[in-house]
Amino acid sequence: MNSLYNALHTRAALPLLLVALALLFGQTKLFLLSLREKRSRKQTVAAALHLMLGLLFFVVLLECYDIVYYPYPRITRHSVPLSGFFSSLPWWIYVFYEALSAAVLTLHLREYRRYRMTTVTPDAIRQSVDLLPEGICVSAPEGTALLVNLKMDALCCVLTGEHLLDAGRLWAWLEQNGEDQEGKRLARTPQGEAWLFERDELSVEGREYRRMSAVNVTGCYRITEELREKNARLQEIQRRMKEAVELSGEMFIKQEEASARSALHNELGQVLLMGRHYIEHPDSTDAAVVALMTKQMNDLLLGESKPLEPPAEDELRQAVRLAGGIGVTVALHGEAPQAGKARSLLAQAIRECAANTVKHAEGDRLCVEIECRPEGSADGAEPGELVITVTNNGKPPKGPIAESGGLLSLRRSVEAAGGRMTVESQPRFSLTITLTERR
Secondary structure: OOEHHOOOOOOOHHHHHHHHHHHHHHHHHHHHHHHHHHHHHHHHHHHHHHHHHHHHHHHHHHHHHHHHOOOOOOOOOOOOOOOOHHHHHHHHHHHHHHHHHHHHHHHHHHHHHHHHOOOHHHHHHHHHHHHHHOOOEEEEEOOOEEEEOOHHHHHHHHHHHHOOOHHHHHHHHHHHHOEEOOOEEEEEEOOEEEEEEEEEEEOOEEEEEEEEEEEEEHHHHHHHHHHHHHHHHHHHHHHHHHHHHHHHHHHHHHHHHHHHHHHHHHHHHHHHHHHHHHOOOHHHOOHHHHHHHHHHHHHHOOOOOOOOOOOOOOHHHHHHHHHHHHOOOEEEEEOOOOOOHHHHHHHHHHHHHHHHHHHOOOEEEEEEEEEEEOOOOOOOOOOOEEEEEEEEEEOOOOOOOOOOHHHHHHHHHHHHOOEEEEEEEEEEEEEEEOOOOOO
């Protein structure tokens, strides 16, 4: 009852065979791992012997199982030598061998696992290369790819639509479609990523290879693009500033010409009006002053003398005196500005309005109202404004006044000083200048 032959007649036969088959699979796997990892020769020989014993044990069990369940003499069969001997051995020997073989296989697998955890194996190197975020490719000099990690193969598929089999073909595509970066090539994927490819020579044990690498430079590329855009904007601003400088020079020249023409117009008008007043009222006009101013104006027009230097007399007093010289009396009401641009504009307004009073309104009196609105004024105007209102006693204009010549020059001067100027024609002529000059 203790022999293997008797044990195979029971339900223990099938588990015994299944365990032997599982052990045979494990021993085969262990032997193949030893060959692939190229470990020590002793370990490989031990794994081979263990596999041979497991195979022999499994064959013996199958032969004994065949004797038990197929004992018919009419079927031709060839028995394994010593099969009767093996079937007569106690069954516990086989159970003990299976237990012992399972223990040895478990120890070998644990030792192999420890070896994999502590030793850099070719599989570990390959897995590490595949998991790198950068692309790596090593090829033969003619271009045949020998080592390609997953990232480089994926980049090749995205860029060219093919798997990486020929590194030379990929580099030719990069030279044709990528951007040159000092020998390196920059390529952009449809997803918007930027990759920098580099190729160099690699020598290993006297053999020459070509190595290609790809690095993700999307962040740096975006910063570079932003700098390019900013540089382009700066160049555009610089170009506009240059044009503005040139234009401002032309505007300055034109402004000086306009100022000179306006000054010449005002002086010529004053001389003509003074001459007219002398003809009409010789008793109230100084003939010597009229003659001197006429001679100076003629010399200036003929180019025989330079423009006169600004007189030392105050502008406002000079304007009032010249108005009197053409027969216009100026009445000032209020406190006139003591100095600055406001006083100069007031004098310019008196000169222009006095000339227009004689030429167009046939009047002989100007009324100038000067009002300085104090801080905190509640009449709707801005506090600190200086308001100058000029009226005359002549005939009112027949219609709206078209500003030209002296009036247009006066408006430009007022607006250049930050003020406002309004001209009214009904019910009588009125010119108002508002300046935000605080006191």
